[in-house]
Amino acid sequence: MRIAVIGAGALGGLFATLLARAGHEITVTAHQAARSVIEDNGIRITGGFGDAQCRVLVREVLTETPDLTLICTKAQDATAAISENADLLDGSPVIVVQNGLDGVSTAGQLLPHSDCFGLLTLTAAHYMGPGRVRVTTAASSYLGRGSGQTDAATQRWQAVLATAFPTLAADNFVGAQWTKLVVNMLNALPAITGLSVQAVIGSAPLRRILTASMQETVQVGVARGVTFGSLQSLTDRNLRVFGRLPVALAQSLPLRMGAKMGPVTNLGSTLQSIKRAHLTEIDHLNGAVVREAGLAGRAVPVNTLLTTLVHEVEVTRNFLKPADVLARFEELTDDR
The missing domain is CATH 1.10.1040.10 (N-(1-d-carboxylethyl)-l-norvaline Dehydrogenase; domain 2)
Known part of the structure; x- marks a missing residue:
């Protein structure tokens, strides 16, 4: 599956590597300084999920529509990151990996034709530098949307993510x-x-x-x-x-x-x-x-x-x- 990861910080680098290790075709977006390092050396993770290194496509912005996109920027950067990729993302599924309360609703407003989900992770990861991530605490992640029971679409994407890292479908995601x-x-x-x-x-x-x-x-x-x-x-x-x-x-x-x-x-x-x-x-x-x-x-x-x-x-x-x-x-x- 072609999966894009927008943002190559601690969680973006971690999830990109784990998904690549699971056999998916990964594209990440990163700023220029990090982009050149990742292009040359790939992304390497150490710690809680084991040691792994992957080679990924690196872009400033996406150049094609993926099958699935993970938004892994900080919450304050989400609007800009989604907006600059909106032409390609709108209509394809998006998972927002962010703290706070507003990530899924922000994505939904900017991408009105997309299925938007949220991912909460209790994993702690340390950004060591461009393309280098150390997992200090490995834990489960929780995928969902809305306040009700998980739906079929949530369960489908949970199954995809779970091939790469521990992921559960969460009822009452807003409460979570x-x-x-x-x-x-x-x-x-x-x-x-x-x-x-x-x-x-x-x-x-x-x-x-x-x-x-x-x-x-x-x-x-x-x-x-x-x-x-x-x-x-x-x-x-x-x-x-x-x-x-x-x-x-x-x-x-x-x-x-x-x-x-x-x-x-x-x-x-x-x-x-x-x-x-x-x-x-x-x-x-x-x-x-x-x-x-x-x-x-x-x-x-x-x-x-x-x-x-x-x-x-x-x-x-x-x-x-x-x-x-x-x-x-x-x-x-x-x-x-």
Whole structure:
């Protein structure tokens, strides 16, 4: 099958390689600097899914219509990436591999004649450089669309992806996006401090902030009428319980997440963007919680400040010491 992967970052490089290893004909799009490296050396992955290297076609934009396309850009880059390939993509199936809540709806608006799906992945991958990806945590991915039961088209493409990497068809995909948004609260504090996800979870004061951001996310989802989708051990029932717990007890959730990551350092995708001097997708993560909270008439001070601090680091390129982060949150408490 001819499969295009738009975006050759950590997940794009990973999925392109795994799909090529499964026997599919792969084309990736990449910017000039990465394109020349991939043309010369291919894409190489190491870590959780084993070591593999593949040769793929590399283009600035697509030159023919594929049988299937994976959109693997950051959320803030999706509109531009889809738009510049829209003439060839509109009418063919598209899978959006992105964090946040808006990826599938954005693709549907730009490609009105395409079947559009979303893919949520709990795999953690580290972009080592053009054409080089290290998988720090190998996990399943979840394919779906809408709020109902999976349909025949979803099941068909799930079967295709599952030949290359563990993929499940997800009922209530919109709810699953909210569940993944809770998980993605792991990203902000590493981007602010420069610490790994494991180090943030290992710091009791930072872990309390992380936990509070997760609880705010759950509380906003409940206020917006969301039924959380099931991802691994996270369900609507236990997330609702988590959202009501005292922070001291609720910290068990990020602690369990940290234990599942294992010892290999996980930087988180937002910190990786900072290190590459790229803008982050924080407005689609913690910023999405802020936006949804506004629609629900709620205040989310923890997620609001985390969003602000990530934007500050984007500008200054200077990480904050944990003590300085805690001081900013103490100011927040004093103001209240």
